[in-house]
Amino acid sequence: MSTDDFDVLVVGGGPGGYIAAIRAAQLGLRTALAERGELGGVCLNWGCIPTKALLRSADVLRLVRTAGHYGVQAQAPAADLPAMVARSRAIAGQLQRGVAYLMKKNGVQVLHAQARLTGGTGVALTSVAGKPTPGRLTARHIILATGARARVLPGLEPDAARTWYYREALAAPFLPRRLLVIGAGAIGVEFASFFHALGSQVHIVEMAARLLPAEDEEVSGCMAEALRQQGMQLHLGCRVTRTERTRAGWQVWLQGGSTAVDVDVILVAAGIVGNHQDLGLEHTAVQVAHDHVVVDDYCATHEPGIYAIGDLAGPPWLAHKASHEAVICVESIAGLNPEPLQAQKIPACTYSYPQVAHVGLTETQARTRGSAVRVGRFPFAANGKAIASGETQGFVKVVLDEASGELLGAHMMGAEVTEMIQGFTVAMGLEATETDLIQSVFPHPTQSEAMAEAVLAAYGRGLNR
Amino acid sequence: MATLLKMPEVSANVTSAVIVTWHKAEGDAVAVGDCVAEIETDKAVIDFTADAAGTLGRILVPAGEQAQVGTPVAVLLAPGETRADADALMAGQPATAAPATVAAPVAPAAARPPAAAPTRIFASPLARRLAAQAGLALDTLTGSGPHGRIIRRDVEAVTARAGATAQPVIPAAAAPDAGDARIVVPPQATGDVRVPHSAMRRTIARRLLESKTQIPHFYLKAQIRTQALSELRRRINTLPGERHVSVNDLIVKAVAAALVEVPGMNVSWTDDAMIQHAQADIAVAMSTPTGLITPVVRGVQDKSLSRLSAEIRELASRARAGRLQPQEYQGGSFTVSNLGMYGTTEFAAIINPPQSAILAVGAIAPQVLPAPDGGMEVAPVISVVLSVDHRAIDGAVASAWLSALRKILEEPLAALV
Numbered sequence: 001m002s003t004d005d006f007d008v009l010v011v012g013g014g015p016g017g018y019i020a021a022i023r024a025a026q027l028g029l030r031t032a033l034a035e036r037g038e039l040g041g042v043c044l045n046w047g048c049i050p051t052k053a054l055l056r057s058a059d060v061l062r063l064v065r066t067a068g069h070y071g072v073q074a075q076a077p078a079a080d081l082p083a084m085v086a087r088s089r090a091i092a093g094q095l096q097r098g099v100a101y102l103m104k105k106n107g108v109q110v111l112h113a114q115a116r117l118t119g120g121t122g123v124a125l126t127s128v129a130g131k132p133t134p135g136r137l138t139a140r141h142i143i144l145a146t147g148a149r150a151r152v153l154p155g156l157e158p159d160a161a162r163t164w165y166y167r168e169a170l171a172a173p174f175l176p177r178r179l180l181v182i183g184a185g186a187i188g189v190e191f192a193s194f195f196h197a198l199g200s201q202v203h204i205v206e207m208a209a210r211l212l213p214a215e216d217e218e219v220s221g222c223m224a225e226a227l228r229q230q231g232m233q234l235h236l237g238c239r240v241t242r243t244e245r246t247r248a249g250w251q252v253w254l255q256g257g258s259t260a261v262d263v264d265v266i267l268v269a270a271g272i273v274g275n276h277q278d279l280g281l282e283h284t285a286v287q288v289a290h291d292h293v294v295v296d297d298y299c300a301t302h303e304p305g306i307y308a309i310g311d312l313a314g315p316p317w318l319a320h321k322a323s324h325e326a327v328i329c330v331e332s333i334a335g336l337n338p339e340p341l342q343a344q345k346i347p348a349c350t351y352s353y354p355q356v357a358h359v360g361l362t363e364t365q366a367r368t369r370g371s372a373v374r375v376g377r378f379p380f381a382a383n384g385k386a387i388a389s390g391e392t393q394g395f396v397k398v399v400l401d402e403a404s405g406e407l408l409g410a411h412m413m414g415a416e417v418t419e420m421i422q423g424f425t426v427a428m429g430l431e432a433t434e435t436d437l438i439q440s441v442f443p444h445p446t447q448s449e450a451m452a453e454a455v456l457a458a459y460g461r462g463l464n465r
Numbered sequence: 466m467a468t469l470l471k472m473p474e475v476s477a478n479v480t481s482a483v484i485v486t487w488h489k490a491e492g493d494a495v496a497v498g499d500c501v502a503e504i505e506t507d508k509a510v511i512d513f514t515a516d517a518a519g520t521l522g523r524i525l526v527p528a529g530e531q532a533q534v535g536t537p538v539a540v541l542l543a544p545g546e547t548r549a550d551a552d553a554l555m556a557g558q559p560a561t562a563a564p565a566t567v568a569a570p571v572a573p574a575a576a577r578p579p580a581a582a583p584t585r586i587f588a589s590p591l592a593r594r595l596a597a598q599a600g601l602a603l604d605t606l607t608g609s610g611p612h613g614r615i616i617r618r619d620v621e622a623v624t625a626r627a628g629a630t631a632q633p634v635i636p637a638a639a640a641p642d643a644g645d646a647r648i649v650v651p652p653q654a655t656g657d658v659r660v661p662h663s664a665m666r667r668t669i670a671r672r673l674l675e676s677k678t679q680i681p682h683f684y685l686k687a688q689i690r691t692q693a694l695s696e697l698r699r700r701i702n703t704l705p706g707e708r709h710v711s712v713n714d715l716i717v718k719a720v721a722a723a724l725v726e727v728p729g730m731n732v733s734w735t736d737d738a739m740i741q742h743a744q745a746d747i748a749v750a751m752s753t754p755t756g757l758i759t760p761v762v763r764g765v766q767d768k769s770l771s772r773l774s775a776e777i778r779e780l781a782s783r784a785r786a787g788r789l790q791p792q793e794y795q796g797g798s799f800t801v802s803n804l805g806m807y808g809t810t811e812f813a814a815i816i817n818p819p820q821s822a823i824l825a826v827g828a829i830a831p832q833v834l835p836a837p838d839g840g841m842e843v844a845p846v847i848s849v850v851l852s853v854d855h856r857a858i859d860g861a862v863a864s865a866w867l868s869a870l871r872k873i874l875e876e877p878l879a880a881l882v
Contacts, residue, residue, distance in 0.1 A: 339611075404594055404595055404598070406591050406617075431590060431592060431616055431617055432589075432590050432591070
């Protein structure tokens, strides 16, 4: 019989941590969760969910603006940023209470405290404002799920007035007339979409040669084209060489540019770093490399009994990756022999306008494997439902292995593609081949028919184009 | 008009079969009687022959995959038809068609012990395809996916160990173990060549492995004087008329007579009951270019020697041509395996399930034996080794049978009285 206070202590209550706690409790383990801030973590409070709330406001604005195309007469709409932010915050609050309820329902003891490892199975807890100090405790297994935070660029420290990171942007106190976004990954492009929809002039600066560098080249290219057409200014393969504060905001010099760009706000979305400091890792054998804790396939660190999941354990920095690792980690602790996560099968979504989603290898990655591939595409401009909806931008692209017919990657751009990608994710997870995808019946009329057509197109068998 | 080739009912109680290889490719001309594909059930491998001429329009079930009896496996186009007609035909075809058009002969629903229902193998579509491409039977793989599902890595684990390349190579030395895909194959030496298994080889390997590992064999040995037998054979073959009765024909006939005399030997073991066979259906082991096969001569106890001899000769010639029907090599209660013609003097054989015994017959060779007058003499003898399934037959019964066989062979005329 263990003399530890808990079987499992989870440090951090984000989408990795709270899922780990629930799964551990489900498996009958005595479980506690330490959170120094808000249950739900960045995802729920300052990331995934509140940005989706804001982007939905932008969608509604866009829709009302274009109501005339649909035969609906509407007065010119006005964006009410404070109301949008208030709605977004209220939604985050609602979900945060939902997590608290789930903790209670599953019998997970929530400790509102900062946890530090003291060596072995020991943890010291420091109280956070307004909460009682729990002191010290021991746990047989400690799962670190402290997440990550924005990488702060030197000279661009966060400030609500002129220099925003995701947190400031989500509580934007005003609508910047001119906004410069540093970083064209998912976060940067989503914020650019939001503020552009509300009327900001938007510049995007990206070091890599293309927008959304993690996406397929074709998607990057088409998205860049779409954003340029909307009126955004893209500076790709470009660095900020100098910034200077002005009375109005910032003067920004860009690599290769002769004149400075004047903006009101700089929004930095230049990656994240794991929250591994202040955890007491120095009392353990846990190793940190490139700002992330080093773990094995089952999220175990170099210190027996200590695990790390989610953003803290490295890319891809996605909530669903954290949640999956949480389950794998806990089931491995419980001796259930879970299947390790295959990074290649984790889908990723960008909720810009238009949306972007992918799973698996890009065409270039697939080709560099050395074996022959087949590529098929289908544009939404040829899809009946997309035309009826007035959402004809974008396409579906699939990459298949020539010899085996394995689905290697799927890439989409367009309306609601973030809701469609899981079809390909399931197919990939079940090791479907082109035959299975072709034989699957897709309902008509839906945008998802473009998925089947893209596979058919890869074999020169397209039926609707 | 295009027709559908459907998975034939290759033998009773078999509900599905695997297409091992397609002998015709899409677009190939097919003549009546052509072997279109090789199909394999858990019992046998047979040729799937066309009963109409045309062009193979489309293969619906790729090699290595299983199909239910009666489901379409290919489209046969009539002369002048195009692939489009095949598609039209398929469009109106439900996935599980009634076995209306059966392209290969249907085995009579003979009264046999019920066959075990074929077990469904769970494998991902990708794993099925990769296994087919690597020539691996799914039932040789162990699944590591959810609920034991065979997934890509399970196939790749085997192909990687086999040093899989476009033309993978397994050293010849590993061949005897080939029935077990889990055996680690040593790296290939220079000059070694990998010959992929035929379906027949795989079946032989699997069945013999099953037999040797699941049947508790015991062995009885006897030396039988053959002077009388040889004399009888000489006289039969000099009778008027075309006759060439072999020593083996005589042994098969004698085995049947001994089975009638000791019916306790003419049995089959099943999990819940012993089957006492009414007839002496005797399998005769034959070597063919593709491997061992054991066609069965039915009701040997009632057949004349000349008829028996003609039947064995006819079965042998069709076996060498690969033209035996499955019902011709299934069932039986006893096997005779004779390596005497190769000069082998003595050997022990592996029982051929569901039978309970096999007689291994060596060459006739002169031996020094005690003479009836108390001295010694040199006489021709044949060495036989009887392998017996101890679950079904005890030593005393087997000994009685062997003694009966010896009596018949040493005094063949006594069998007539």
